[in-house]
Amino acid sequence: MKGIRRMWAVALKEFRQLARDRLTFAMVIGIPLILITLFGYAINLDVRNLRAGIADQAGTQTSRRLVADLTATQVIAPVRQAATAEELERMLLGNEIVVGIFIPRDFERRLQDPNREAAQLLVDATDPLIPGIVSAIADMPFALREHGATQRMVPRTGRSQQGSLFSMRQFYNPEGRSAVMIVPGTIGVILTFTMVLFTSIAIVRERERGNLELLITTPVRTIELMLGKIIPYIFIGLLQVTLILSAAVFLFDVPLRGTLLDLYVASLAYVVAVLGFGLLISTIAKVQFQAFQLTFFLLLPSILLSGFIFPFDGMPQPAQYFAQALPLTHFIVLVRGILLKGAELADLLLPLQKLGILFVISMTLAMVRFRKRLD
Secondary structure: OHHHHHHHHHHHHHHHHHHHOHHHHHHHHHHHHHHHHHHHHHOOOOOOOEEEEEEEOOOOHHHHHHHHHHHHOOOEEEEEEOOOHHHHHHHHHOOOOOEEEEEOOOHHHHHOOOOOOOEEEEEEOOOOHHHHHHHHHHOOOEEEEEOOEEEEEOOHHHOOOOOOOEEEEEEOOOOOOHHHHHHHHHHHHHHHHHHHHHHHOHHHHHHHHOOHHHHHHOOOOHHHHHHHHHHHHHHHHHHHHHHHHHHHHHHOOOOOOOOHHHHHHHHHHHHHHHHHHHHHHHHHOOOHHHHHHHHHHHHHHHHHHOOOOOOHHHOOHHHHHHHOOOHHHHHHHHHHHHHHHOOOHHHHHHHHHHHHHHHHHHHHHHHHHOOOOOO
């Protein structure tokens, strides 16, 4: 009985300690709620509303009916209009769309020929899930009304009277290799984990070792202290980019279609952005264990919501809005665009600017929270 009382006394002490540790208690409640929300709501394999560009050169009632029928499937959501197929390709390059629909001028005449496709689907295949989703559109029968008569276009696999309505061109990853999609994004995942973890314990380590007393007596300003903390990790991050990129090219045969300069500039912007998040965490955590907890708290949503694994366009709008606050979301666009598409930074200014905004916000919050004094 005495042993049970002693064990119960230790347990009560542990309960009290957990209750006083508000951050840990919040993680105990918050992590299960966030995970169930992510997996049950945000992660959606039934992809809908893929951003699409339309180039309707025919401009007829039949072509407009086709666009309306495609939109009615809810698989695509037209967000851009284009004049030519080349313009659609530029939109794919700049990540403005993931699907292009090209309807040529002779669309009506092509409908009469069962041996020719009447229209074309242009697909960004850097995510191997997207071509499979879009191919389902190409295989769908569409009832098109022309001259008062209804024509039903049947998929190629079942053609007996007429041919397939669409041809499909896959850009940037026509073989559908998973490594081509996964490995570039892995650069961002690894940098998120290592950079945030390293910097999140920077201020915490100073506090635990008693070095904040020394910092208090120095003339170093807050901004100088913060930037001084992250500068060494910028070089470490770029070194990691070099190592991972070398493995990606030589071990997994990932193409390098863009320039190394553009890739390193994008990587530098990303490293700086995630380091800002790491410093913000370091101003919140009181001990290194809490810094570890908050790092994983940031890493998991980044992996699930950034488009690294699941198609970004298939997520509900609230999840997409939340993902905009995660640096990995924008780096995925940058690294896939440069590595796989051969895009230049001029084509990808928007995600680059968003990384800069996230860095400014995270550093501002970190400086506001930081107090150059002992608690």
